[in-house]
Every structure is written in C-alpha cells, then in structure tokens.
Amino acid sequence: MPKDRAPTRIQRKNRAAILDAALEVFSAQGFRGATVDQIASAAGLSKPNLLYYFPSKEAMHEAVLSQLLDTWLDPLRALDPIGDPIEEILGYVRRKLEMSRDFPRESRLFANEIVQGAPRIHEVLSTDLKALVDEKTAVIQGWIDEGRLAEVHPYHLIFSIWSLTQHYADFDVQVRAVLGKEDPFDAAPEFLETLYRRMLRPA
Amino acid sequence: MPKDRAPTRIQRKNRAAILDAALEVFSAQGFRGATVDQIASAAGLSKPNLLYYFPSKEAMHEAVLSQLLDTWLDPLRALDPIGDPIEEILGYVRRKLEMSRDFPRESRLFANEIVQGAPRIHEVLSTDLKALVDEKTAVIQGWIDEGRLAEVHPYHLIFSIWSLTQHYADFDVQVRAVLGKEDPFDAAPEFLETLYRRMLRPA
C-alpha cells in the first residue's frame, strides 16, 4: 500500500486495469463466484499484486460497485420537468436501452447484487434511489394531472422502464437463444418507443 | 446411496426437504455462493447425509433446476390460439405475475442462472424454449394479421412480459426499497393490464 500521496502513473494504470477486470469477473460470476486469481489474470497482474492495490476482494467489489452507482442513475436524473412529457420519458427509455447495449457488464453486476438481496447496497436504494424516484414520479404525476400523459401508476411506470431495458442486458443469453441470429437491439428501440407511445398518449 | 428400488417413505421426505432447502439457498446465493452446509442446515440434515441422497452439490443444483424448468414454461404453453387475443395475452401476463408473487425463489434461481450466462441450461433455451416461443409468436402474428391485435413485434412482446413480471420477483428488494410500505403486488396487476390493453388494442 503506497502512502497517500497523489497516485503515480503506474497506480492509475493498474487500479483502472483491476477495476475493469473486477467488473468483468464479478458481473459474470457474482461476488462469491469470482476468485481473486480470475480477476488477477483478467487484469494481467499477480494475485499479491492486486492485494497491494486493494486490501481485499471485498474492497475491489465495493470499489466497482460504488463506481457503478455513481453513474447508474444519471439517465433518470436527466429527466427534465420542463420538457415534453412523452418525449422526456421516451428519452429516458432510449438512454437506458443504450446503457444495456453499451454497458451490459454494469447492468449484470447490478442485477447480481439485487437478485441476491442487495446486501451491500440496500442502504443506497432506500435513501438515494428512493429520493430520486420520489422526485421524478412527482414530476410524472404532475404531467398526468395536467392531462399531458395518460393515467398511469408513476412508480410502476419507472419499474417498467427499468425492467424492459435492463432485460436486454441481464437476460441477453436468453433473448439471443430465442431470437436466433437476429440482434435484439435491432428491433428493441422501436418496440419500446411504440409501447410507451401507446401507453402514455393521453385519451 | 440406496439401491434403485422404489423410493422409501424416508427417501421421499428427505429428497423433498433437500430440494426445497437447495432452492432456498441457491436462489438466494447463486450456485457458487451456496455451500452444502447451508443447504444441509436449511434442510435439517447433516452434510454427509445430503451427499448420501445426492452425489454432489452440482447434482442438487441440477435437480432443482430441472424440476423448475419442468413447470416454468407452463403459463406460456397455456396461451390458447382459439381464445380472444387480448384476453389470452392478459391471462398469460396474469399467470406470470402470480408466479412472481407466489414463487419468487424459482424466479430468482432462474434469473441467477441466466444472468451468469446460463452455463447449465443454454441448451434447453435454444431448443425447447425457442421452439415454444416460435410457436406462440406465430399465433400472435396470426392475430395481428387478422387485425385482432395492434401491430407489435411478437418476440419482443413476449420478452416484455417476461421482464415486466419477473422484475417483481427478481428485483423485489429494489422495488420495495423504492415503494416503501406499499406492496408492489397491490398495483402491479392493474398496471400491467392497463399497459397491455393500451398497447395491444387494434387501431
């Protein structure tokens, strides 16, 4: 463990390599399923070397997870109360779907964590996440009250967006097994746009 | 390992207890995360006793998983080409949602398996599951061609049902963290019914 000065060039490079390798392995195997040796070899370093940069496997997991949580909610934060209701929600759906396509490892890491009861992030969920969702559902309810969106349970609307978009990352193998050669991301954007336009257009 | 006669009373009881305990533990911890000791204590038996009934942890996992696969697809199989299109699909949605409510462990076991790349069931997915989905999407496409359902990508329609309903089981802790005291299953049925009625009503 180096002193707590500014990180050196080597430290930055190796920490980044380790975090990337850890994301790779944790997202594919879960916390218990991942071994430090796997992460080490994915990072191109020796096991004791990893433990020079992070005090434990647990610490690597925490680092990867907190790095993820930092950005995971950005698409929802970007939902703008000033914009057009339907376009704002469609924009959110599109951003989330792009994240599933471009960052499936992050999605799966998150899914692994939640499916297993979110032991390490339960706190964040019921404080930060809840607060953000409360805020945005209030905006949505406002739009509904103004007659600019069809009547819909705003919390379940958010859940539906999470589930529909993350499904393409988390259940990728299943989706691809069923679709055969066709790429899920060819039709998914249009499918989701159509779905939400039909659901949300005011009567 | 008993001879391969008809199972005794004790064998039936203990095998059932082990499978239930294994489902409990595997669904909560994943395969690697589960230990034989945890399963043993959940089943109220000693570890060597478990290994008297199943040759390995792997075998327990296989048994639980194949027992699950047996019934997991029943709700989709029940989708009837003769019935009313929208009511048939709503019925499927309702059955799947009830499974999420009543059998969350099964849903999470399945989710764990798929998220981690479905190493043990990939075969089943691309043969049995694909065949069933191919059959049912053909039915749905038929309904669309007859003008009895709105235009929609039938495969992605199925995916949407899977993701929306299983989300309430697999991401239960997240959903509850956000909702607070409210039970997700109070509003979910109506939300999903409304969603699919709006999406599927022919123009």
Add this chain to the structure above:
DNA sequence: CGTGACTTTGACCTTTTGGTCAAATCAAAG
C-alpha cells in the same frame, strides 16, 4: 549514478468447502 520510495512476486499460511468413509443407528419384513 545513487538513493529512497514504489512495485512485484514466490512461497507460504489459514480457512473454507466439497467430498469420503467406516462405524453406528434405525426400520421393518419375516
């Protein structure tokens, strides 16, 4: 260069865990 701090690793330790086994206990058919 030389020096002190940073980095790397081979060897090793400990705990956890899947699995084995022989001996002990139990069930039930005759």
Add this chain to the structure above:
DNA sequence: CTTTGATTTGACCAAAAGGTCAAAGTCACG
C-alpha cells in the same frame, strides 16, 4: 426379536481460495 438393508454421522481428507510477507526488482529524481 432378529436379521438385513437403509439411514445417519463424526472424523477426515484434499483442493480451492483469500490473504500475508520478506525479499527482489523498478522508477524517478536530485
């Protein structure tokens, strides 16, 4: 009640896995 097969378990074993450490190698800078 005895015999025989089924069931149970305490004691072990070996491999896997997280983690430690001292010694060796590298880097950067005066």
